[in-house]
Amino acid sequence: MRSRNTRRKSTMAKASNAFAAAMLFALAWSLPVRAQSIQSTPSASPLYKEFVDEAGRTVRVPQPVLRIISLAPSLTETIYALGLQDRLIADTDFCDFPADAQKKTKVGGGLNPSLEQIVALKPDLVLLAKSFNRIETLHALETLGIPAYGTEPHTVQQIISSTERLAGVLGAPEAGSALSADLQRRLSDLQQHLNGFPPRRVLFVVWSDPLISIGRDTFIADALKHAGASSIVDSAQDWPQMSLEEVVRLQPDFLVFAGSHAEAGQNDIEVLAERPGWRGLDAVRNRHFAMISDAVNRPAPRIVSAIEDLARQLHPEAFVPLPDDEKEKKAPPTAEPQLSTVALESHAADTAQMEACACAP
Amino acid sequence: MRPLTFSRLLMHCAVLGAILFAVVVIALKMGAVPVSLYGLVRDLFRVAFGQASQLSSEHQLIVFNIRLPRIFLSIFVGASLSVAGASFQALLRNPLADPYVLGISSGASVGAILALIIEPHLALAPAIAALFTPVGAFLGAAMTVAAVYFLGRREGEIDTTTLLLAGIISASFLSAIIQFFMSTLSGGNYRGFAFWIMGDLSTPLQPILNWILRVGFFVAAGAIYTTAADLNLLLAGEKEAMHLGVDIRRVRIVVYIAASLLTGLAVSVSGAIGYVGLLVPHVMRILFGSDHRILLPTAAFGGAIALVIADTLARTVVSPSELPVGAVTAVAGAPLFLYLLRRRLA
Numbered sequence: 001m002r003s004r005n006t007r008r009k010s011t012m013a014k015a016s017n018a019f020a021a022a023m024l025f026a027l028a029w030s031l032p033v034r035a036q037s038i039q040s041t042p043s044a045s046p047l048y049k050e051f052v053d054e055a056g057r058t059v060r061v062p063q064p065v066l067r068i069i070s071l072a073p074s075l076t077e078t079i080y081a082l083g084l085q086d087r088l089i090a091d092t093d094f095c096d097f098p099a100d101a102q103k104k105t106k107v108g109g110g111l112n113p114s115l116e117q118i119v120a121l122k123p124d125l126v127l128l129a130k131s132f133n134r135i136e137t138l139h140a141l142e143t144l145g146i147p148a149y150g151t152e153p154h155t156v157q158q159i160i161s162s163t164e165r166l167a168g169v170l171g172a173p174e175a176g177s178a179l180s181a182d183l184q185r186r187l188s189d190l191q192q193h194l195n196g197f198p199p200r201r202v203l204f205v206v207w208s209d210p211l212i213s214i215g216r217d218t219f220i221a222d223a224l225k226h227a228g229a230s231s232i233v234d235s236a237q238d239w240p241q242m243s244l245e246e247v248v249r250l251q252p253d254f255l256v257f258a259g260s261h262a263e264a265g266q267n268d269i270e271v272l273a274e275r276p277g278w279r280g281l282d283a284v285r286n287r288h289f290a291m292i293s294d295a296v297n298r299p300a301p302r303i304v305s306a307i308e309d310l311a312r313q314l315h316p317e318a319f320v321p322l323p324d325d326e327k328e329k330k331a332p333p334t335a336e337p338q339l340s341t342v343a344l345e346s347h348a349a350d351t352a353q354m355e356a357c358a359c360a361p
Numbered sequence: 362m363r364p365l366t367f368s369r370l371l372m373h374c375a376v377l378g379a380i381l382f383a384v385v386v387i388a389l390k391m392g393a394v395p396v397s398l399y400g401l402v403r404d405l406f407r408v409a410f411g412q413a414s415q416l417s418s419e420h421q422l423i424v425f426n427i428r429l430p431r432i433f434l435s436i437f438v439g440a441s442l443s444v445a446g447a448s449f450q451a452l453l454r455n456p457l458a459d460p461y462v463l464g465i466s467s468g469a470s471v472g473a474i475l476a477l478i479i480e481p482h483l484a485l486a487p488a489i490a491a492l493f494t495p496v497g498a499f500l501g502a503a504m505t506v507a508a509v510y511f512l513g514r515r516e517g518e519i520d521t522t523t524l525l526l527a528g529i530i531s532a533s534f535l536s537a538i539i540q541f542f543m544s545t546l547s548g549g550n551y552r553g554f555a556f557w558i559m560g561d562l563s564t565p566l567q568p569i570l571n572w573i574l575r576v577g578f579f580v581a582a583g584a585i586y587t588t589a590a591d592l593n594l595l596l597a598g599e600k601e602a603m604h605l606g607v608d609i610r611r612v613r614i615v616v617y618i619a620a621s622l623l624t625g626l627a628v629s630v631s632g633a634i635g636y637v638g639l640l641v642p643h644v645m646r647i648l649f650g651s652d653h654r655i656l657l658p659t660a661a662f663g664g665a666i667a668l669v670i671a672d673t674l675a676r677t678v679v680s681p682s683e684l685p686v687g688a689v690t691a692v693a694g695a696p697l698f699l700y701l702l703r704r705r706l707a
Contacts, residue, residue: 093682107681111556112563114393114681116423134553136564143565144426237544 051169054162055130055138055150062147065124065170071110071137072129075151075166076101077300079127082167082175090121097295097302115140125149125169131299153299155222156307160184163301183304187226190311193318194228200314202229202290203242203252203283208272211242219299227310228318229254244277251281254288254314258296258306266291290314365654373649377662381436384666388432388673393681394423430571434562435672435686436665437574438631439641440582441623443664446638447645447656448585448620451592452613453513454599457525459639460624463509464532465502466635469628470558471535472501474542477554495573499625505531506621518599560634560687562672570630577626581619582661588612589653596651634668634687636694641667643701 047063069090070076076095079088090105092113107117110132118126123146128138130152141148149169153159160183167176204220206212214220215235224231232250233240257269269291273284283289290313296306312319390401404424407415416425446459453463460466476497480490509531513524539558546554557564566574591612594602603609627634641663642656649655668686671693675686 108393109682111552112683114676114683115563116427117393117681119422119427120394120419122419134556134564136553140565144422241544 051149053149054152054165055135057138057142057150059125059147059149059169061149061169062124063171067122067124068170069107069118069121069123069126070095071107071113071127072132073097073101073110074129074132074298074300075127076104077298077302078163078166079170081163081179081301082170082172084170084172084175087170089123090118113137115144119144119146123147127151127166129299151299153219154217155219156187156226156303157222159219159299159301159303162299179301183301186304186308190226190308194311194315197228197315197318199225199228199230200253201232201250202254202256202314203232203247203250204256204258206239206258208268211244211247212239213242214238215240219303220296223296223303223307224256224310227307228315229256229310248277248280252283254290255281255283256290256292256310258292258294365652370655370658373655373659374662377659377666381662381666381669384669384673385432385436388669389424389428391673391677392423392428393676396420396424427565430565431562431672431676432669434566434571434574434630435668437578438562438627438634439637439664439666439668440661441574441578441627441664442634442638443641443660443667444582444585444657445620445623445627446664447642447653447660448592448616449638450642451595451653452616452620453510453524454596455524456643457639458528459636459642460502460620460628461633461635461638462525462532463506463528464530464535465505465509465621465624466628466633467532467535467539468505469498469502469625470539470633471542472497472499472504472625473629474539474546474554475501478542478545492569492573495570495626495629498629499622502625502628503618503621505535506617510617556685557632559685560632560690562631562675562686563683566630574626574630577622581622581626582657584615584619586654586657588615589657592616592653593651632685632687634690636690636698637664637667637671640694640698640701643698647701 048060049063051059051061053059066087067089068079068084068087070079070088071092073092073095076088076091077097079085080098080101085100088101088104090107091101092110093106093108094110095101095104105121107113107121110129111134115137118141126141126146126148128148128150130150133150138148138150149166151162151166153162160180163183164173164176164180167173167179202224204214204224206214213233213235214231215233215238216231217236218238221231232247232252233242255269259268269289272278278284290310292306292310292313293302295302296310386401386405389405390396390398400420401424404416404420408425442460445465449458449460449463449465450456452458460469473494476494480493483493485493509524509528512527512531513520515523543551543554543558588611591602591607594605594607595609595612597605599609624638642660645656645659645663649659668690671689672686675684675689678684678689
């Protein structure tokens, strides 16, 4: 009995020794990886310039910047707006504007781009936007020794200044200041038109089911202000979910929708307007809908066009045609939705009347 | 139960180690950027013989600085979850016990998200800040284990059904709490967290976290291994084991703390990855029997192999985008589990 026990014990001891040895071996095996992981590979060109990006990091950017990867649709648009599209070697699955951007090599989505694909393309600089990417991706690129520049605009003015700064980083400061001057001029023109008109109280509909709107710290809320509107939602959250009751209580003057296709958006509005709670909104009864391009959702130069479009829809009286103004007025996106709104007006009036009857007692 | 011999344990571990090595080589080859097998083997030899400087910089970055660290992360996370699952199954004497089903992963997630929310307000030194999330995840895991264990008792004995129900209800309760906290996160943090919670191995770890994960795994798995013989006796029942001279209190404390540590570490670096901790121990039990002195090491290898395969699929199926690895383990794990269940009933 005793001998059997000891034998069992010694076998056990041997077994656990072997296991411990195996574990040590495994641990040792994993050692060299750490040792060699942060050897950044010096690029062929020895010239570097240092920039501080909008996340506060110092980025060493090789000069000249000839191979750019954009990890956000807004940054892709900005590169095109600066006329630097020939240096853009890859972008994300979501970069759809301008149409040419869809033909670029793709490195995946904004949240989960393929790091190895990015490395294989040997970029001089990778651009990220805080509103679209994860901070982890920025850190990962940093660890791999790939220059990565992060942007983080919170207002329309910051979008313009961020664009100008980015143009400097990419070695095209003239294009940047020209673009920025043009955008500033258009915004101040708009302010002159809107001068004296009180802002419209609007509900910006990000998503209708559930109802998601925008918080006060988003650049969209700021864009609304530039378009002569103010959001009825005053939330510290960026994408607050709203209760319909609250919207009915606040009674916005206008509902603002943003979409890439005006017609599809119009259909959505009609479906929405038929829903029980929504019919109670004055804005729905009065057909006060504004439909603008989804450029308003992207912190890129094109947002100014969306702002102009929205201002014209919310304050038509501010843009009473002056003879010399005429050519600017024929912006195609505004014309069609307005027509269809008129066509549906009579039907909506019927619905409103029926509802009035139902509520009468 | 066949007697355990030194050579038998060594042989099993060697075979599984060889399989793991083969899987790692294949995983190193696969990815969004094609790497030839010849080039890969050549590079591996160069690294093995200390000639790393001869590597092409692109290969070195992609294979050794992106894929390899990620594979090591999969190995340690998979092994941790699987060992934790095997020990919970033994201790709770319940074949369904695993970190995910028992709500322990959810508890670790709550701990991690609370740490994420609190951390910016404390102005900690970077080295401590890096530890904050894993510590939070560990505490969350440990508290959930304790709560589920006490809720699952009936008249002083663990009751299988009650325990399982307590775990499932805790998991859904904790998930609701996670949803609540997530709605308070700001945009950037929200996206990062939403991605993490589905199980994500794509983010390279900070070096210090990497070390904590590795050292923590060996310490905790080693601690559980010291109770392996007692866990075998526990299979007969708590009272029976006590009569056979097992110090139940000690075993329980060691296994709870160590398994919670394993789960907390794994969840804090990779989010909640399901089914690895549930399935791998079952498969290993079918292959190698239920002697925990063999089951625990083989489960570690098996978990590592399973997660390396799952993560390789996650990286390559929709390349150049990536799937969350938790989705891959669930899609592959759920049918396999049902198959094993029906097989056992038949």
